[in-house]
Amino acid sequence: MIAPECIEHFQVVEEALSDQFQRIGTLSLVKTNKRVEGMPHAEDIQQFLKHPFPTLKCLNVGDIYISADPEQSSRLQIMIDSPQLQHLSSHSHFIFPKSSSCLISISFTSIYPFPSSPLLPSSFDLPLLLNLRLSGCDPSAFLSAFITPSLHKLFVIDDVPAHGPIPPLRLYPRLEELQWTDRGPDPTFSTLLPLFPNLIQYSNYQVGHEKNIKFQFIDTPATILSLLPGKPGDNNGPRTNSWLNLEEVLLDVGTCDEISNLIHAIPSLKRVRILKNFATRSGEEARERETRLLPSLRKRVDIAFWLDPWGSDLGMHFEATEGI
Structure with missing residues (x-):
């Protein structure tokens, strides 16, 4: 686990792990406090994640502030070399494996709009993905790009309305559980519901967070x-x-x-x-x-x-x- 705001020179981390990248199974980049001073530059994080991670199975990139030049975005878009990655969680930054065939669960938070770049593929094949959680994202953009024939659970929390027409969406024959926080009429929600023929459980709130619901509104x-x-x-x-x-x-x-x-x-x-x-x-x-x-x-x-x-x-x- 690495807390970037606690490291004066991020290159020290890369040097310390120079002989260990091939052994890392779990990697977390997370904040331990609310500091934004002294955070690493975007290029430092990009350089760090360009190393191959042949045995990485779990990656968690938290809500870390990335300093950047005024002309650059403070949100990263990085395709990492981690062919065995199974569990991916990222806040604000679109971090994704070059090979996604082993991914079982994905959690993306506050990634909006959907990242677009000539370097990114138009679709992502996720044959083993079982769980997908999107919070503060446009679900139609992700679901139209992700090919998930095995998806079992879909959680959409505080979704961002689609920008423009709803793109074509696929059938989800194995989806059994859907949690979608209710924010009123939503064209993406109504379009998707018929595409879940084997849905068993539906909730219009985030299960486990009942006490946070503002019923008065x-x-x-x-x-x-x-x-x-x-x-x-x-x-x-x-x-x-x-x-x-x-x-x-x-x-x-x-x-x-x-x-x-x-x-x-x-x-x-x-x-x-x-x-x-x-x-x-x-x-x-x-x-x-x-x-x-x-x-x-x-x-x-x-x-x-x-x-x-x-x-x-x-x-x-x-x-x-x-x-x-």
């Missing part, structure tokens, strides 16, 4: 509800036969009426989680209606509220997330 139903068959404006949305295997839907907000719509539209559905019930903002009549509907819905699917475990019957948690 959510004033519209989950976007996926507007794409259900028979709903106004669903001409470009998925149809029931697009979700033959969908078993689990996790939503940040919702009501029992919306759960009922999900059950009707998705016959394969087995579990529904609602973090916060929208009816909490309504009057007593709406609360009573939700209470009446819940037992009949629970006969058809397992329903959990907030972070209650599946299979629990703890009732309606109207106030579980108040004030969060």
Whole structure:
């Protein structure tokens, strides 16, 4: 692990590792504090990563500030020689192996717009990739460039809207889990949903970060509800036969009426989680209606509220997330 801001002359690192590059299996370039003074120049990092890494299996490039000339970008674009790389994580900088045939997982954060250069290929063949996480990126740009026939999990967090028309996207026959933070109607999201024929679990928030959700700013139903068959404006949305295997839907907000719509539209559905019930903002009549509907819905699917475990019957948690 290398903390660039702690090294006065980055060339010292290259000299210290000059005989060890071929042995490195895990490499991390990460900040240990918020300093930006004394950070290495872009050319130093580029020179360092130009060395062959024949045994490198895990690479993590954190949110490191790179000093650069005014005419140059402070974001790096580097193709590294690491034929065995399996796990790649990079923040702000597009670091990618020349040979991507062994990659199993990728996590990119704040890489926007999609890097374009005569030195980069127009598409990347990732035959073994199982997990892809894009945060603060334009997912349509990455997904149109990445060929991922084995992709199993896709996480899109705080996506950046596509710049221009949505490029052609491929079918994802093996994708089973999708997490896509809900920021309202999104043409990329609605275009992609029909391309996941074997989707099993869908969440419109980042699982594990429930306590970070600003519920007070959510004033519209989950976007996926507007794409259900028979709903106004669903001409470009998925149809029931697009979700033959969908078993689990996790939503940040919702009501029992919306759960009922999900059950009707998705016959394969087995579990529904609602973090916060929208009816909490309504009057007593709406609360009573939700209470009446819940037992009949629970006969058809397992329903959990907030972070209650599946299979629990703890009732309606109207106030579980108040004030969060």
